Amino acid sequence: MEEVERIYGHRVKNIVFLRTSIIRARHRAARVTGFVNGEYGLLATDALFEVLRTLLIGGKLFQKWAMPDWEVIADTFDVLFEILFKQDCKTPYFIRDGALNLVSSVCDDINKAVPFIIAKDIRNAKIDGFTVQNLKNELIHLGLTMAFPEIVNYAEAVYLAVDGLKKGKYLSTSDLFEAVFHSQLICIFDRIPKFKTFLHNQNGCGRLLGYFCELCQKASDDQKTSDQKSIETSDKMEEKTLKSSEQPKSLESLEYENKTISLKEFEEMKQKILELENENRQLKEQNSRFSNEVEELKLEKLSIDSEEPSTNFSVISTKTSILECLICDSELDTTGETKKCPMCRTRFHSKHSSKMSKYLKDTDHTVTMEILLKNLTAYVLPELKTVLIQPMCLILQQNRFVREYGLSAIRQILNNSNQQLRMYGTAEEFAENLKIFRDFPCAHEFFKTNKFLSSAVLYDNLKGEKFISKLDLHIVLQNMALKIFSERCPAHIRDSVLSLLEEHIQKYSSSLEFVKFDEKWFEEMEKQIGEAEKFCPVFKYDYAQVKRQLTSGDFTRVVSKIPRFVSKPRTKSKENAVCDILKYFYGFIGQNDRPELLDGFIVLTILNEVTAVRVFEDGTQRFVMKAELFNAISNSVGNKFKEDPNLFTTISMEEVERIYGHRVKHVEFFPTPITRAKHRAVPVKGYTQQEFGILATDHLLENFHDLIIGQKIFQKFKNRDWSILSGMFEAFSRDFYNPDCKTPYFICKDAKIQATYAFGSLLSTIEPLPAKDIRNAKIDGFTLQNLKNELNHLGLTMAFPEVVDHAEAVYSAVDRLKKGKYLSTSDLFEAVFHSQLVCIVNRMDKLKTFLHNQNGCGRVLGYTCELCQKMSDDQDTSDQKSIDSTKNNKMLKSVEQTKSLESSENKENKSLSLKEFEEMKQKIMELEDENRQLKEQNSRFSNQMEELKLEKLSIDSENPSTNFSVVSTKTSISECLICDSELDTTGETKKCPMCRTRFHSKCAIEYIKHEIKCPSCKGTLQNSMITPKFS
DSSP states (O other): HHHHHHGGGGGGGTTTOOOOOOOSSSSSSSOEEEESSEEEEEHHHHHHHHHHHHIIIIIIIHHHSSSOOHHHHHHHHHHHHHTTTOOOOOOOOOEEEEHHHHHHHHHHHHHHHHHHOOOOOOOOOTTTTTOOOHHHHHHHHHHHHOTTTTTTGGGGHHHHHHHHHOOSSSSHHHHHHHHHHHHHHHHHHHHOHHHHHHHHHHTTTGGGGGGGOOHHHHHHHHHHHHHHOOOHHHHHHHHHHHHHHHTTHHHHHHHHTTTTHHHHHHHHHHHHHHHHHHHHHHHHHHHHHHHHHHHHHHHHHHSSSSSOOOOOEEEEEEOOOOOOOOTSSSSSSSSSSSETTTOOOOOEEGGSGGGGGGGGGGOOGGHHHHHHHHHHHHHHHHHGGGHHHHHHHHHHTTSSSSSSGGGHHHHHHHHHTTTTGGGSSSSSHHHHHHHHHHHHHHHHHHHSSSSOOOOOOOOOOOSSSHHHHHHHHHHHHHHHHHHHHHHTTTTHHHHHHHHHHHHHHHHSOOOOOOEEHHHHHHHHHHHHHHHHGOOOOOOOOOOOHHHHHHHHHHHHHHHGGGGOOOOOOHHHHHHHHHHHHHHHHHHOOOOGGGGGGGGHHHHHHHOOEEEEEEEEEEETEEEEEEEHHHHHHOOHHHOOOOOOEEEEEEEEHHHHHHHHGGGOOOOOEEEEEEOOOOSBBEEEOOOOTTTTTHHHHHHHHHHHHHIIIOOOOHSSGGGGGGGHHHHHHHHHHHHTOTTTTOSSSEEHHHOOOOOOOOHHHHHTSOOOOOOOOOOOBTTTTTTHHHHHHHHHTTTTTTTOOTGGGGGGOOOOOOOOHHHSOOOHHHHHHHHHHHOOOOOOOHHOHHHHHHHTTTTTTGTTTOOOOHHHHHHHHHHHHHHHHHHHHHHHHHHHHHHHHHHHHHHSOOGGOOOOEEEHHHHHHHHHHHHHHHHHHHHHHHHHHHHHHHHHHHHHHHHEEEEOSSSSOOOSSSSSOOOOOOTTTTTSSSEEEEEEETOEEEEEEEHHHHHHHOOOOOOTTOBBGGGGGGGOOOO
16 A cells, blocks of 8 residues: 555546455465456465464374475475465465466365374363463374474464464463464474565465464574664764764864753752652552552452463462362452462462372361251251251251262252251352351361361461371361271271261360470381271271270170171171181280270371461461460460450560560460351350350351341331340440440450350340331342342331442442352342341441441441541541642752852852762763653553453353443454454443353344344344443
């Protein structure tokens, strides 16, 4: 077009030029209609790629021809270069379809020269894509390294290019074909220079994936050299001119050196430097913020669209925590290293990568129906416990042990609950929350069972050394035995192991003693248990009785019990044979492996017991129990310390280090995160036996949860009853929620039960009104308006007229924390609860102060803490005063310097040397250049953020509405399926409510006038679907 405008510009003024895009499918280019009727063609580069695709993928040329004769191949292609592919032509051109017949004959000539060998097919990619190593293995598998020994070296570049163009989440088999094709192409182009020249001159280098064009690089280098020479020539000319002007004017040069500028100009320059420095600081802050946001978006995308699997664990440094470690159930450290499973790509803390980490996690082999019922009873609201009775009676009659942590049993309970347990979500969500709720140290004691329920925990001290509690030693042994034996006879082994450990559970049920973790000891134990597996099966029996019989050598009585478990008839000869086996087996085991010596073996093997204190971590807070700390420091101090019977008081780690730093040098501090299920906090073991508690903020929220969702008090009571309820809350503030306490504290389990009874007895004195149930959310979630409608439907505006005003903030918070793609009925319960809770907190100043001092403001979703805001404003004011003070000092100093300057020189002749002026001018230029670079980098960050957001949008699509939605697209990431052109980067688009595919707004409006099926999903559309009222 440049040549047309330059040569024929005066002759084409009456011609209208229409833009026509070259269209390509993935494997072939679309033909272009020629000027003459019946003529079609395609670009020369497209023709070349189709020829080579036919030879390499269709004919498998270099799989059959392991040692190709490149002179024959080059001579054959010379025919094509002479007729069709003009290597010296630097403007694009089309090749007619008729001329492509010549290509077919050339392909036939090449195929005739190829020996007839059966070639392997390209294998399928895995369901989660393929890696660079998979591609290299495939090239070797196809035998392509015989023809191209260097082909594996190009695999990585080709892989990255193919991965950048993939359509779905994972690389497919189609992508594998492309990667194999382009890997061979690069090798061919390296051997035949004519291909390189032709592709470069036709501007088609970018079409060859993973290819590095030397000619393009040479042209770029030549251009840079030319530019540099031009600059140098210009500098020389300026220098020459300057010298010629300076030679006859030595006096003028002397005057130039001594030339001065006025103080006014100096102040202007100084002001400009201050402005540029301020702008520079703001740009750096923005740059840092953008960088963090990009990292967060990348990690957020990583949790949705995981990286390609590797052949082993890979170590990365996580900058933003967005996931939880499935081994320890705590958040991934924001600065620590993680490891990734190569199959499911789930991430874990690196510290769990030891061989023994597989035995730390609890198993579902110990969960019985009875335990599951206790978990459910403790987890659900008191008002809903009656719902559990009927379905649990049916379930308890079934198998004793449950699988998948009771998922099938929970599903049965939900199906028979008459929709009363909807607030707990799906069966999977309910089972997961129950699993979290019962996984804590000494959980067996809390739920009053003789089976270990929790996972073993490895604690790291400040030096990175690992420790484990004595109780968890037994849990590791239990899990080890159950996992090793589970494949052969899980029921029998499970009964035996659990029976063996029952007496040890009683002995260490409340132990909080810690020892160093010796992995070698566990490896040895693992080896011994593995050797013992040969003695399976093991039958359930009266352990104490059989132990006595074995010890006494009475093997006949032991054998007499075997028919109770084995259906085959017993003969005298078989009894004698079994007796002999038992005698040999008992002698082989010896005294060292007797079960009653297990505890002694553990204690004697691991002697390095330490004095330890748990450091509880809740967000940014770190604190320890006072009783635990004082006992670790000195038993005498611990005995004098008097604890409130209903509370476990704490002290912050900062206070511990400041006050007791010299007395805790022998104490190991173990970080212990506070964990919570969705509806209840996980209990924490107190220092003394039989004591468990939860943080005061959790205690408050659970009580309100019972009042608001369980008893529906604000649906039943009118506004006039608020004074009664307010008095009740005031009483509990005195007993449990101390607004003046600024350190976290725990409320023990018994106090929680007393509080629940007190609430119930007080509410029973008030006449209730009938209350409506919260309705179900739609399958595609609920909107803000749906939440407002639900609050009105429940009659909550009677008690809280302003409750609807808080709906938007609560909705945003709940939406941000949702687990799935759409907001569920469980989320609707949460939104209704927190909407009322915000109204309650706003009415009670003491609760405001309590939540603020306990750092629990963020636990109330949608709540804006005035005290936090005031602290922030005060901090800002203090910072501003500090800044102003600094500025004033600088100004005073500047004034003093100015006065000094004025006193030394005449006011009318205030001046500054030209040398200083040049230095300031240079600094201004440097700041301007740095600011320009920061702006460019921030612009790139901004574009990258938009791309990541839209890429996330394409993976984790928005909630579908009942209409097309109108949005403004800033970055084109797809094509309109109606007109087959790219979505305009600035225009409006409309979205199908079913498949959420986007189209040009004008295309969608015209399309629906004639068609009723979506061009993407073929779903039926209606005219109402394209109205713009939904976004």
